[in-house]
Amino acid sequence: MIYKIEAIIREEALDPVKSALYEIGIVGMNIFEIHGHGRQGGVDLSWRGTSYKMDMLPKIQINVILSERNLEKTIDAITKTARTGKEGDGIIFVYPVHDIIRIRTGERGSEAISYPDDIDERKSRKKKK
């Protein structure tokens, strides 16, 4: 089973989260610059003496596609690095993925998301030892 993680995090958390993911062997990912709010509902700012509410706050969404067996480890890595304990830390969504096709080679399924030195290759290397 293949899953997609959509992790919405603080802009400034992108770098630490990225490094944490590389460390555990998550190689492929893409990100969006998004705007939105959750429970926090926005922040108060002011412009030339008039205050206003900015409710759509800038956030980063990281997308990662991965096998079910790597899911918990990855979620763990993201939550640990993105958490400050204050409102606005973000949210993680997990979806099942129907299929994957790599355009260059035509590989399908989890084959299409395997990279040299990724989380799965590392695991199999450990087993061999």
Place this chain on the structure above:
Amino acid sequence: MYTMYKKLKSTSPGKKAFLLIAFAILLLAAPGIFAETAGASEIETVANATKGVTEAVNIMWIMIAGFLVFFMQAGFALVETGFTRTKNVAHTMMMNLMVFCIGAIGYWLVGFAIQFGSVNAAYPAVTTAGAVAGEWAHSPTTLGDWAGLLAEPLLRFGQWGFLGGNGFMLIGLGGSTGILAFFLFQMVFMDTAATIPTGSMAERLRFSGFCLMGLWVSMFIYPLVGGWVWGGGWLQNLGRIAGLGNGAVDFAGSGVVHMIGGSIALAGAIVIGPRIGRFNPDGSANALPGHNIPMGILGTIILFFGWFGFNPGSSLAFTGNGGLLASNAAVNTLIAGAMGGCVAMLWMWLKGPSKKPDPGMSVNGVLAGLVAITSSCAFVSSISAMVIGAVAGVLVCLVTMLLEKMRIDDPVGAVPVHFANGLWGLLAVGIFSDGNPASAGWNGMENPVGGLITGNGSQIIAQLLEIGAILVFVFGLSYLFFRLLNAFGLLRSKPRDEIMGLDIPEMGVQGYSNVDMKMSGRISLHIPTADRDPVKKSINN
């Protein structure tokens, strides 16, 4: 020479000093030696050459200053565009470009002739106490001989001048270096006034209405009232007419440029009405934040830089008294601008809604200080300049809030900066002028310019009359002009266009575009296929 230098190097410090002093004495004594040996005609030659050099220096000075003032266009463009929203950037930038182009042509066609067409026409002698004896023309004497040029008044009654009428399209003036440089200098000043209203009406002004506004400012309203203060008009002559100080004194144009521009901006903002969404039905205000604070701040720094041409250049001379006026103006410009910025920043930090040093208001504070010092920069001490700048910094914050309470929408703060502080700057001349001796003879009065702090109460009355004239004529007539534009549907853009942003409906382009992703496929159709393109082929293999 080199051996002399070597010798000098090897001598002791005490000897060196002695040699230097001896050399200096020789230099000082030289003119005396020449005077003894030179004949009368040679003296005349030297005098003429000196006069020529003096005029050349003055003319070069106002040309360099004029180029600096021209660059203020870039500052205005950046501040106004940075303080408006992304969907209007092409429109706002385009207004700032075209106001110069339209204004330059309008001012060359008609404006200059109205404003300065009779600046060199001498008024008859007056018997007012303190007036310079004999006839008096208000033309600058520092920029060469203007004899017979710009000397015919079009509308003048006795000592009261109202309208010039010479020099349309600079006809007949092409041979005068001084007048050509003076035209350039005055043209860029006019344009500074003309670009102020584009800020207060930004994000909702129809482009056709804007073009007509550019002509209105450059061809009529600015030259008319500006001529009264600078072109030998009745306000400038008030000292000689009625003994009111040195007449209306406006060194670099707090009134002529900024309050005139600000009055047009205020009239426009009132007639055009607030932007959609700026005010709620219950009267409360919404902030419509500008999209680019770095642009706003860069623009302010460019304006500050340009102001060093605007104020010191207005001495119209760099030799003799001109040098003192110019350097005094430069220092005071620096102090007042800096103080305006500091005070506005502190005011917002302590009293603003976010209790933070608001960048948007600090930008306005710097500009407010600069506007306020503009008319008095050559006549006050730097301590007074600091006070003038400090008051400007508070005034800009208060007037911004007042406008919001009055439900007048001014996206970039043109009215608090230019109208309110232009007015304050005019008053400041009447309060803080300290009788700088270099200003003796200003506007045909023997005394230097002195305000309330020197015990002279009449200067401020002349300043109040200038304020009144600007309010009645510039604000009043511009209000009617904008009402007329509005009646023909030329002033305000359509609500749908305004909500979409004026870039596409008015200008036909997006200011910030990513065209290559959005255009139809005509470009990619012409890319050679991999088979035909050797580079692509090698990549694929």
